[in-house]
Amino acid sequence: MIEEPYRWVEAIANRREYIETQLAAGSPIAAVGYQDGILFLTLGRARQKIFEIYDRIAMGAIGHPGDIERLRMAAIELASTEGFTRSAADVSLRRLVHYSLSPVMKNAFEQVYGPPYLARLLFAEVGSKPEEDLFLRVEYDGAIATNGAVISQARQGFAVLSATRRSGELMESFLKKEHSGAAAFEDTMKVALDAWSVGHMALGEDGAKELPERVAITRHRQEQLSGAGIEAAVLERDLKRAIRYRPLSDEEVRSSIRE
Amino acid sequence: MVDPTTRASSGGQSWTPTESTTILAFKFSGGVLVAGDRRATAGNTVVYDRADKVLEIDRHSIMAIAGVPATAWEMARVLEHSFQYFRRTQLQEMSVDGKVRALSKLLRDNFGFVMQGVGVVVPIFATYGSNPKPEARLYFYDAMGAQFEVTDYAATGSGSPAVRGILYHENNWGEKPLQKLSEDEAITVALRALDTAAEADTSTGGVDRGGKIFPLIKIVSREGITTLPEEKIAQVFRQTVA
Numbered sequence: 001m002i003e004e005p006y007r008w009v010e011a012i013a014n015r016r017e018y019i020e021t022q023l024a025a026g027s028p029i030a031a032v033g034y035q036d037g038i039l040f041l042t043l044g045r046a047r048q049k050i051f052e053i054y055d056r057i058a059m060g061a062i063g064h065p066g067d068i069e070r071l072r073m074a075a076i077e078l079a080s081t082e083g084f085t086r087s088a089a090d091v092s093l094r095r096l097v098h099y100s101l102s103p104v105m106k107n108a109f110e111q112v113y114g115p116p117y118l119a120r121l122l123f124a125e126v127g128s129k130p131e132e133d134l135f136l137r138v139e140y141d142g143a144i145a146t147n148g149a150v151i152s153q154a155r156q157g158f159a160v161l162s163a164t165r166r167s168g169e170l171m172e173s174f175l176k177k178e179h180s181g182a183a184a185f186e187d188t189m190k191v192a193l194d195a196w197s198v199g200h201m202a203l204g205e206d207g208a209k210e211l212p213e214r215v216a217i218t219r220h221r222q223e224q225l226s227g228a229g230i231e232a233a234v235l236e237r238d239l240k241r242a243i244r245y246r247p248l249s250d251e252e253v254r255s256s257i258r259e
Numbered sequence: 260m261v262d263p264t265t266r267a268s269s270g271g272q273s274w275t276p277t278e279s280t281t282i283l284a285f286k287f288s289g290g291v292l293v294a295g296d297r298r299a300t301a302g303n304t305v306v307y308d309r310a311d312k313v314l315e316i317d318r319h320s321i322m323a324i325a326g327v328p329a330t331a332w333e334m335a336r337v338l339e340h341s342f343q344y345f346r347r348t349q350l351q352e353m354s355v356d357g358k359v360r361a362l363s364k365l366l367r368d369n370f371g372f373v374m375q376g377v378g379v380v381v382p383i384f385a386t387y388g389s390n391p392k393p394e395a396r397l398y399f400y401d402a403m404g405a406q407f408e409v410t411d412y413a414a415t416g417s418g419s420p421a422v423r424g425i426l427y428h429e430n431n432w433g434e435k436p437l438q439k440l441s442e443d444e445a446i447t448v449a450l451r452a453l454d455t456a457a458e459a460d461t462s463t464g465g466v467d468r469g470g471k472i473f474p475l476i477k478i479v480s481r482e483g484i485t486t487l488p489e490e491k492i493a494q495v496f497r498q499t500v501a
Binding site for chain 1: 317318336340343344346347348350
């Protein structure tokens with residue numbers, strides 16, 4: 001079937017289409033930097049989607065639970081080995097993603113006889129100041145998108161992960177307008193929830209094509225909040241602590257957004 | 260059998276391992292207080308006067324060490340990583356029993372070195388567990404890895420006989436039992452106990468009045484671990500101990 005190169009290209013294209021279909025239903029995740037850390041947030045009804053990887057690193061994921069689990073374990077294993085043999089300061093998200101996860105995912109994707117990873121991952125590493133926060137998104141084919149902290153492009157203090165390209169782009173354009181790195185926790189929480197709502201509204205065939213009106217976003221947010229659980233975690237910038245990851249309970253989040 | 264407290268010697272030249280001594284812990288109204296003096300010795304030589312013997316393992320657990328720091332610090336590192344690895348991979352906190360056993364296993368594995376006269380470690384482990392009910396738990400160990408849970412206080416290391424005497428006395432005939440002490444009162448008891456231990460035991464640093472080196476004190480409670488700032492300890496010391 002794949003003796004000829006063009007067949008291989010075709011097989012890859014089919015595979016991409018298949019994976020995109022499989023991922024299309026995932027609830028978006030927003031990772032938003034603020035003065036005292038980075039907030040991860042999503043709304044969901046079923047599985048946990050936000051995870052602690054190492055002292056300063058967290059991960060959000062959408063995709064197949066089995067694949068997410070394999071990648072999550074690999075990331076924890078790599079970070080812990082490095083942290084134990086050297087020190088926690090030597091664990092770097094950039095290296096973890098660029099040298100370990102991305103090649104593995106690309107390989108699995110391109111070996112058309114084997115199964116690909118049905119997962120998209122969003123990582124963040126909290127720095128000692130907001131300018132040092134690093135966000136990396138890894139696609140199922142190993143492609144990496146950064147927030148610009150690595151190469152010279154406008155730096156963003158946030159990143160998003162969504163099931164479809166359009167949804168992700170709308171979330172980003174919303175955050176570009178609304179996000180401020182100097183904001184307090186409560187405001188950041190609201191911005192993250194709105195960004196999630198924007199992403200969620202854009203999902204599906206008849207989803208929003210352009211950035212919805214403010215009123216519509218607020219209404220959507222309120223509707224969704226009454227039916228779904230909030231999953232959130234922060235990476236705290238608190239330099240006195242080694243472990244910065246802290247999961248937030250549903251009540252904690254709801255009490256901080258009471259208007 | 261070699262007594263673990265005797266010094267290893269080879270080729271006529273004797274070598275003495277660095278050791279650190281005297282740690283104590285007791286439950287008080289605000290959780291568990293864990294304190295240690297700062298001295299590390301090798302035989303009759305003072306090696307270091309700012310040793311850290313009260314080590315944070317995770318957000319709710321402290322391991323305090325008496326014995327050879329080279330081994331103890333490595334044990335603390337292994338524990339720290341295994342607790343965290345468990346939490347991250349299994350998505351839940353390791354149980355108190357699991358944590359207590361993990362340290363026991365490390366001590367047990369180290370017993371060969373203890374028999375050779377090097378590497379003895381006698382730790383105290385304090386943690387705040389939520390299972391079966393939310394409460395502070397306190398354990399001490401022997402060099403072979405047996406764990407002993409205590410209700411009120413524990414002390415190990417060369418200065419511990421004096422410390423145990425004081426804590427026993429305070430708990431039974433003091434103004435109030437240890438569990439009822441306020442934070443300041445608890446600090447007072449800890450400082451007095453360590454100072455008393457240093458009075459008769461050269462391996463215990465106590466409070467170095469000249470160098471202004473104070474014992475290290477940490478508190479485990481439901482909220483996590485608090486390291487008392489040196490100014491706070493110095494202030495209580497001036498008011499109630501000096």
